[in-house]
Structures are given as structure tokens and as C-alpha cells.
Amino acid sequence: MKQKNFGLSEASFQKLITDLKKNDTYFFEQVFLKQFEETVRYLCREYRSNHEDAYDATMDTLIEFRARFVEGKLAYGNLRFLFTKMASQILLRNLKKKGISLDDSIVAMSQEDEEPALDDEDLEMLTNAWQTLGDQCKELLTRHFYGKMKLSEIAKEIQKSPATIRKQKERCIKHLKDHFGLKKILKS
Amino acid sequence: MNDKIHQLLGPNLSKDEEDKILGQILKEKHDADLKVKWKTKLENEYGITRNKHISKNKNRNTFIKILLATAACIAVVVTIQLAGSSAVDVSLIAQNYLDEQEILHPGTSKGVSKEEVFRTLAIQSFNQKEYKQSSGYYQSLTNPDQEDLYYHGLALLLSKDYENALQKFEENKQTGDKYAQEINWYQSLTFLLLKQIDAAEDQLEQINPDDWNYEKAQKLLEQLKNQ
Numbered sequence: 091m092k093q094k095n096f097g098l099s100e101a102s103f104q105k106l107i108t109d110l111k112k113n114d115t116y117f118f119e120q121v122f123l124k125q126f127e128e129t130v131r132y133l134c135r136e137y138r139s140n141h142e143d144a145y146d147a148t149m150d151t152l153i154e155f156r157a158r159f160v161e162g163k164l165a166y167g168n169l170r171f172l173f174t175k176m177a178s179q180i181l182l183r184n185l186k187k188k189g190i191s192l193d194d195s196i197v198a199m200s201q202e203d204e205e206p207a208l209d210d211e212d213l214e215m216l217t218n219a220w221q222t223l224g225d226q227c228k229e230l231l232t233r234h235f236y237g238k239m240k241l242s243e244i245a246k247e248i249q250k251s252p253a254t255i256r257k258q259k260e261r262c263i264k265h266l267k268d269h270f271g272l273k274k275i276l277k278s
Numbered sequence: 279m280n281d282k283i284h285q286l287l288g289p290n291l292s293k294d295e296e297d298k299i300l301g302q303i304l305k306e307k308h309d310a311d312l313k314v315k316w317k318t319k320l321e322n323e324y325g326i327t328r329n330k331h332i333s334k335n336k337n338r339n340t341f342i343k344i345l346l347a348t349a350a351c352i353a354v355v356v357t358i359q360l361a362g363s364s365a366v367d368v369s370l371i372a373q374n375y376l377d378e379q380e381i382l383h384p385g386t387s388k389g390v391s392k393e394e395v396f397r398t399l400a401i402q403s404f405n406q407k408e409y410k411q412s413s414g415y416y417q418s419l420t421n422p423d424q425e426d427l428y429y430h431g432l433a434l435l436l437s438k439d440y441e442n443a444l445q446k447f448e449e450n451k452q453t454g455d456k457y458a459q460e461i462n463w464y465q466s467l468t469f470l471l472l473k474q475i476d477a478a479e480d481q482l483e484q485i486n487p488d489d490w491n492y493e494k495a496q497k498l499l500e501q502l503k504n505q
Contacts, residue, residue: 115315119319145328149316152316208303217307232308235304267287
């Protein structure tokens with residue numbers, strides 16, 4: 091069973107999720123970056139993809155896999171098989187976006203038509219605004235929005251009351267929005 | 279300014295909508311950060327770049343790793359040469375190459391028909407490193423496809439049944455070129471393990487600059503020519 095799950099036991103599978111929820115990607119990297127080359131080669135071989143497209147698809151698969159872990163959408167079972175299939179789907183999705191179609195029978199992924207929420211300029215603005223946040227805010231917002239942790243879980247972990255955490259979250263968001271608002275005024 | 283940020287700054291935004299937008303934009307930011315981090319890590323620790331060939335400005339860590347690997351190979355070669363056998367050293371290097379990367383089958387089949395059951399068992403045994411058993415299951419397949427033939431060949435190679443591995447690789451080549459690059463490499467290693475040096479050289483020379491393990495093949499060729 092461990093072989094089907096990249097050598098992960100059920101306990102280490104749970105640890106991986108717990109770590110990712112806190113945006114600690116070290117263990118995830120130890121397990122999945124090792125698979126990178128094998129997956130790139132698989133895509134090149136199976137779909138006659140060029141190296142760059144296979145590289146991008148594998149990278150996107152890692153990102154998608156992380157998201158699915160924290161969203162609780164992956165069960166301990168056959169992660170290896172799922173990872174390979176997902177990489178195939180993402181490769182075909184990416185190629186389709188570039189106007190290249192290899193196989194129409196592949197099932198479209200749920201995120202296929204999702205447009206990026208930010209352009210490069212906005213991403214830079216968000217990064218700048220993010221830098222102005224204190225460490226506690228960064229950690230709270232990351233765990234909640236990126237790690238999909240509930241505020242009550244965060245509160246329990248850092249031994250604060252849920253109300254305190256809710257309030258802190260509101261303050262952090264206000265800080266971010268104020269920063270955006272200021273930028274908007276300066277730009278207009 | 280993008281719609282999402284406009285919406286986030288809008289006056290009538292509900293808490294749920296605000297959370298949704300923040301979730302989206304922070305995901306994009308963190309995803310972008312992770313990609314940069316992993317790209318660097320892949321290059322520095324695994325020698326993998328988006329451009330196929332590693333740049334000359336490779337990280338020092340990679341250089342050290344290559345240096346250590348080369349030193350290890352040289353150590354093996356020198357030791358064996360001191361023992362008075364010049365033909366064994368390259369086969370040891372070949373064995374090293376075979377051992378250094380974990381070879382796993384990418385997926386299992388669902389196992390509905392008898393054929394699929396054998397295929398599933400073959401893959402499972404392969405991934406559990408029970409290569410002899412895996413080979414037996416592959417042998418039971420009535421209509422093996424190219425992937426089956428490839429992994430059957432690998433199972434034979436990894437269970438040290440070199441002659442049959444070569445035969446299976448040849449069989450695979452005749453059915454298509456899907457695994458041509460991999461087979462060229464593993465056939466070369468098999469010939470070396472069988473100490474068929476001339477055949478190994480011929481095979482290694484067929485590995486082109488854009489093919490998998492070209493650099494390693496060149497190193498082996500150089501080693502063979504120096505003997």
C-alpha cells in the first residue's frame with residue numbers, strides 16, 4: 091500500500107496534511123519533488139510532449155495536489171496513480187489552452203476554465219501589501235485561506251479564544267484592504 | 279486594477295464574498311511563491327530545469343553532488359582495477375546506475391478481466407520490488423501491450439535475468455518506439471552487466487544528445503574507451 095502512496099504510511103499521510111495546512115511544505119517537497127523527473131518523463135513518453143510543457147504540467151500538478159490535500163479531497167489509497175493521471179489531464183488542459191489538442195476524450199478538470207483572479211500588476215501589488223503585514227497576520231491569513239484551517243482550529247492550536255482570532259482576522263484584512271485602497275487613490 | 283481587487287474594496291461586500299475573493303487572490307499569490315521556491319529547489323537539489331539542459335551556472339550543491347558521484351565512480355573503478363579485472367568495473371558502474379534511481383510503475387489497472395487481474399498483480403509485484411513474481415505475472419498476459427512489455431523487460435533486468443530482459447526489450451522495440459529512449463539506456467546497462475562490451479558500446483552510441491541519460495551514456499562510453 092505504501093508503494094501506491096509514494097512510500098507514505100497512513101500516519102505520515104496525515105502528518106503531510108497537517109503540515110500543509112500550516113503552509114509547512116518541507117515534508118511535501120521531500121515526497122513529491124522526488125517524483126518530478128519520473129512524471130515529466132512519463133508525460134513526454136505518453137503524450138509526445140516537449141520537456142517544457144511536461145515540466146509546467148508537473149509543476150501545476152504539484153500545486154493542485156497541495157490544494158487537494160488541504161481541502162481534504164485526497165484519500166489515502168493510490169496517490170501515485172492519481173498523481174500521474176492528474177498530470178496527464180493538466181498537460182492536456184494546458185495544451186488545449188495553447189490551441190493544441192491531443193485527446194478530446196480526457197475528462198476536463200474542474201478548474202479548467204477558471205481564469206486567474208490577478209494579473210501581474212495586481213499580484214505585485216498584493217505581494218507589496220502582504221509585506222506590510224505583521225508575522226502574526228501573515229500566519230493567520232495563510233493558515234485560514236491557503237491552508238483551509240477553520241478559525242476555531244487555529245484558535246485551539248495557538249490557545250486563543252475563537253473571538254480573538256476572528257477579531258485578529260478582521261484587523262488583518264482591514265490592513266490589507268487599506269493598503270489596496272491607498273494604492274488605488276495614488277493611482278487615480 | 280483587476281475586478282477582484284475592485285470587488286474587494288467595494289462598499290457592499292458581504293463577509294462571505296470577502297472571504298471568497300481573499301481566498302482566491304491569496305491562493306494565487308502563494309501558488310506563485312511556491313512555484314518559484316520549487317523551481318529553485320528542483321534545479322539545485324535534483325538538477326531539473328524547465329530547459330532540458332542544465333545551465334552552466336548550476337548551483338554549487340549540484341556541482342558538489344556531481345563531484346561526489348564522479349569520485350564514487352572513480353573509487354569503484356580504481357578499486358576494481360587494482361584487483362586486476364578491467365572488464366568488471368564498468369558493469370559495476372552499470373549496476374550503480376541501475377540501483378541509483380527507484381524504478382516504479384506509474385499506475386495500477388482495475389483488474390476486471392482475467393487479463394487485467396494478471397496485469398494488476400504484475401504492477402503490484404513490480405512496485406513491491408518482487409521482480410521475479412512480477413515477471414511471472416507479465417508472462418501470463420495473453421495480449422501484452424507496449425507498456426507491459428517494457429515493465430516486463432525491466433522486471434527481468436531487475437531480477438538479474440539479463441538474457442531474457444534483452445529479448446523482451448527487443449520484442450518491445452519491434453512493437454513501436456514509445457519506450458525507445460528508456461530501452462536504449464537499459465539495454466546498454468544489461469549488455470554491460472553481461473560484460474558484452476562491444477554490444478554495450480553500440481547501444482550507448484545510439485543514445486542521442488536529446489535522449490534520456492545522454493550524459494551518463496557518454497561517461498560510460500568514455501570509461502569503456504579508456505579501458
